[in-house]
Amino acid sequence: MLIIPAIDLKDGKCVRLQQGRMEDNTVFSDDPVGMATHWVEQGARRLHLVDLNGAFAGTPIHSEVVKAIAKKHPALPIQIGGGIRSLETIETYIKAGVTWVIIGTKAVKEPQFVIDACREFHGRIIVGIDAKDGWVATDGWAEVSQVKAEDLAKNFAQVGVSAIVYTDIARDGMMQGVNVQATAALARASGLPVIASGGVTNLDDIRRLKTVAHDGVIGAITGRAIYEGTINVAEAQQLADAE
Known part of the structure; x- marks a missing residue:
């Protein structure tokens, strides 16, 4: 299982939000490229970037x-x-060197776009499903749809999606x-x-996620916890790797 540090980008800075509220953000760094390098040096094998303004x-x-981070590493x-929202x-x-792109809002509002993207960019598409009480949220979590998270996931099971966040x-x-x-x-x-993703706070969360790895849980994105020090990336990855 992979421990995947998150770098959330807002106004050129590396931030963390609470429950997706843009006004409720904490700035952790004004150097996202340097932050990426820091997590790589801590042993990160994959990075999760989010363009919050986007x-x-x-x-x-x-x-x-994003291009600068990909060029650096x-x-x-x-x-x-x-x-x-476009091919x-x-x-x-x-x-630019990005391995996977995550389609969220468009996956809910226009599922055909995911199918087209998978066909055009085979193996490069991840669907992001963000849920509030089991219902999918869109548009930077500003809107809650009438689509159940599990139903949306099932819809993309056979179209070539690499993974779901x-x-x-x-x-x-x-x-x-x-x-x-x-x-x-x-x-x-x-x-x-x-x-x-969401709420990965300490090593106990990693231990609990490991118990469902056999169900197909392949990784854990962590943001605030690694910035505030309740998770050490190297230690967490070591735990995730252990039999």
Whole structure:
């Protein structure tokens, strides 16, 4: 199982939000490229980037920062989400050295886009499912849809999606522990690899996620915990690797 540090980009800085509220943010660094290097030096094998401004704008705002991180660490797998609403955007990111792009809002509102993207960029598409009480949220979590998270995941099981990033919004940035049960249920329902996000707070969360690795939970994204020091990336990855 992979421990995946998150770098959330807002106004050119590395921040963390609480429950997706743009006004409720903590700035951890004004050097996202340096932050990426820090996590690589701590042993990170993949990075999770989010263009927060892009998620609300519906178009990439931090593409130059993302390109700079990919250029600095060309061998590092990077996944990016936030404002990815066109095939042209996906192509630009992949050409810049990004490994996977995460489609969120568009996956709910226009599922055919995911199918087209998987066909065009085979093996490079992750679907981001952000849920509030089991219902999928869109547009930077500003809107809650009438679509159940498990139903959405099942819809993409056979179209070539590489993985799902599942975020429990109620726990995101709140340091209250990861929703292991819902994450495992989503993996079982879809048959797709699932990366847990939201509420990964300490090593106990990693231990609990390891117990559902056999269900298809392949990784854990962690943000506030690694910035505030309740998780050490190297130690967490060592735990995740242990039999």
